[in-house]
Amino acid sequence: MRDCVSPTMIHRLILYMSGYLYRHYLVIPVEHIATVKDLQRRTQDYALVSHMLNVGQMLLSRDAPDSINYRFGFHQPPFNSVNHLHLHCLALPYIPRWKRVKYSSLGPLGGFIEAHKLLDRLKP
Numbered sequence: 001m002r003d004c005v006s007p008t009m010i011h012r013l014i015l016y017m018s019g020y021l022y023r024h025y026l027v028i029p030v031e032h033i034a035t036v037k038d039l040q041r042r043t044q045d046y047a048l049v050s051h052m053l054n055v056g057q058m059l060l061s062r063d064a065p066d067s068i069n070y071r072f073g074f075h076q077p078p079f080n081s082v083n084h085l086h087l088h089c090l091a092l093p094y095i096p097r098w099k100r101v102k103y104s105s106l107g108p109l110g111g112f113i114e115a116h117k118l119l120d121r122l123k124p
Contacts, residue, residue: 023091056089064091
Protein backbone atom coordinates (compact mmCIF):
# COMPACT_ATOMS: atom_id res chain seq x y z
CA MET A 1 0.00 0.00 0.00
CA ARG A 2 1.25 3.44 -0.90
CA ASP A 3 2.03 5.96 1.84
CA CYS A 4 1.08 3.70 4.74
CA VAL A 5 2.38 4.10 8.23
CA SER A 6 3.29 1.14 10.39
CA PRO A 7 0.31 -0.93 11.44
CA THR A 8 -1.14 -0.76 14.93
CA MET A 9 -3.06 -3.52 16.66
CA ILE A 10 -6.12 -2.88 18.83
CA HIS A 11 -8.74 -5.39 20.06
CA ARG A 12 -7.73 -8.12 17.54
CA LEU A 13 -7.88 -5.63 14.68
CA ILE A 14 -4.98 -4.25 12.66
CA LEU A 15 -5.14 -0.56 11.75
CA TYR A 16 -3.36 1.07 8.79
CA MET A 17 -3.42 4.68 7.70
CA SER A 18 -3.15 5.29 3.96
CA GLY A 19 -2.33 8.59 2.26
CA TYR A 20 -5.02 8.49 -0.45
CA LEU A 21 -7.56 10.78 1.20
CA TYR A 22 -7.68 13.45 3.87
CA ARG A 23 -7.73 10.46 6.25
CA HIS A 24 -8.04 6.85 5.10
CA TYR A 25 -7.81 4.05 7.61
CA LEU A 26 -8.07 0.33 6.97
CA VAL A 27 -9.46 -1.71 9.87
CA ILE A 28 -8.48 -5.35 9.38
CA PRO A 29 -9.40 -8.37 11.52
CA VAL A 30 -6.48 -10.56 12.56
CA GLU A 31 -8.54 -13.66 11.75
CA HIS A 32 -8.46 -14.38 8.03
CA ILE A 33 -11.78 -13.81 6.29
CA ALA A 34 -11.35 -13.49 2.53
CA THR A 35 -14.18 -11.10 1.57
CA VAL A 36 -17.61 -9.83 2.60
CA LYS A 37 -19.03 -12.78 0.64
CA ASP A 38 -17.62 -15.08 3.36
CA LEU A 39 -19.62 -13.38 6.12
CA GLN A 40 -22.90 -14.94 7.19
CA ARG A 41 -26.10 -13.83 8.89
CA ARG A 42 -24.94 -14.78 12.38
CA THR A 43 -24.11 -13.07 15.64
CA GLN A 44 -20.32 -13.41 15.45
CA ASP A 45 -20.03 -11.92 11.95
CA TYR A 46 -22.44 -9.10 12.81
CA ALA A 47 -20.44 -8.38 15.99
CA LEU A 48 -17.13 -8.36 14.08
CA VAL A 49 -18.32 -5.85 11.47
CA SER A 50 -19.95 -3.71 14.19
CA HIS A 51 -16.69 -3.71 16.14
CA MET A 52 -14.67 -2.80 13.04
CA LEU A 53 -17.08 0.07 12.31
CA ASN A 54 -16.95 1.35 15.91
CA VAL A 55 -13.14 1.39 15.84
CA GLY A 56 -13.13 3.20 12.47
CA GLN A 57 -15.64 5.79 13.68
CA MET A 58 -13.55 6.40 16.80
CA LEU A 59 -10.39 6.87 14.72
CA LEU A 60 -11.92 9.37 12.30
CA SER A 61 -13.74 11.36 14.97
CA ARG A 62 -10.42 11.64 16.83
CA ASP A 63 -8.09 12.26 13.87
CA ALA A 64 -10.30 14.06 11.35
CA PRO A 65 -12.89 16.08 13.31
CA ASP A 66 -12.96 18.79 10.64
CA SER A 67 -13.80 16.46 7.77
CA ILE A 68 -16.87 17.35 5.72
CA ASN A 69 -18.15 13.75 5.84
CA TYR A 70 -17.14 10.18 6.66
CA ARG A 71 -17.70 6.96 4.71
CA PHE A 72 -17.22 3.41 5.93
CA GLY A 73 -17.39 0.36 3.71
CA PHE A 74 -15.93 -2.66 1.98
CA HIS A 75 -15.03 -3.57 -1.60
CA GLN A 76 -16.96 -6.59 -2.87
CA PRO A 77 -15.73 -9.23 -5.32
CA PRO A 78 -14.79 -9.02 -8.08
CA PHE A 79 -13.74 -5.42 -7.33
CA ASN A 80 -11.66 -6.14 -4.23
CA SER A 81 -7.89 -6.06 -4.71
CA VAL A 82 -6.94 -7.91 -1.51
CA ASN A 83 -8.47 -11.19 -0.37
CA HIS A 84 -8.56 -10.32 3.31
CA LEU A 85 -11.54 -8.50 4.78
CA HIS A 86 -10.83 -4.85 5.55
CA LEU A 87 -13.03 -1.86 6.33
CA HIS A 88 -12.23 1.41 4.54
CA CYS A 89 -12.72 4.38 6.88
CA LEU A 90 -12.70 7.52 4.76
CA ALA A 91 -12.62 11.15 5.86
CA LEU A 92 -13.77 13.23 2.92
CA PRO A 93 -13.17 15.10 0.67
CA TYR A 94 -11.57 12.68 -1.79
CA ILE A 95 -8.09 13.76 -2.86
CA PRO A 96 -7.99 13.69 -5.86
CA ARG A 97 -11.71 13.93 -6.57
CA TRP A 98 -11.76 11.13 -9.14
CA LYS A 99 -10.96 8.67 -6.33
CA ARG A 100 -14.67 8.68 -5.40
CA VAL A 101 -15.25 6.23 -8.30
CA LYS A 102 -13.20 3.60 -6.46
CA TYR A 103 -15.58 3.86 -3.49
CA SER A 104 -18.88 3.72 -5.40
CA SER A 105 -21.55 1.05 -5.31
CA LEU A 106 -22.16 -0.77 -8.57
CA GLY A 107 -25.47 -2.23 -7.44
CA PRO A 108 -25.81 -5.95 -8.24
CA LEU A 109 -22.32 -5.99 -9.78
CA GLY A 110 -20.66 -5.33 -6.43
CA GLY A 111 -18.23 -2.50 -6.01
CA PHE A 112 -18.25 -0.73 -2.65
CA ILE A 113 -20.81 -1.60 0.03
CA GLU A 114 -21.42 0.81 2.89
CA ALA A 115 -20.81 -0.73 6.33
CA HIS A 116 -24.37 -0.04 7.51
CA LYS A 117 -25.80 -1.88 4.47
CA LEU A 118 -23.56 -4.87 5.16
CA LEU A 119 -24.70 -4.84 8.80
CA ASP A 120 -28.34 -4.86 7.65
CA ARG A 121 -27.54 -7.90 5.52
CA LEU A 122 -25.78 -9.71 8.40
CA LYS A 123 -28.23 -8.92 11.20
CA PRO A 124 -29.19 -12.25 12.81
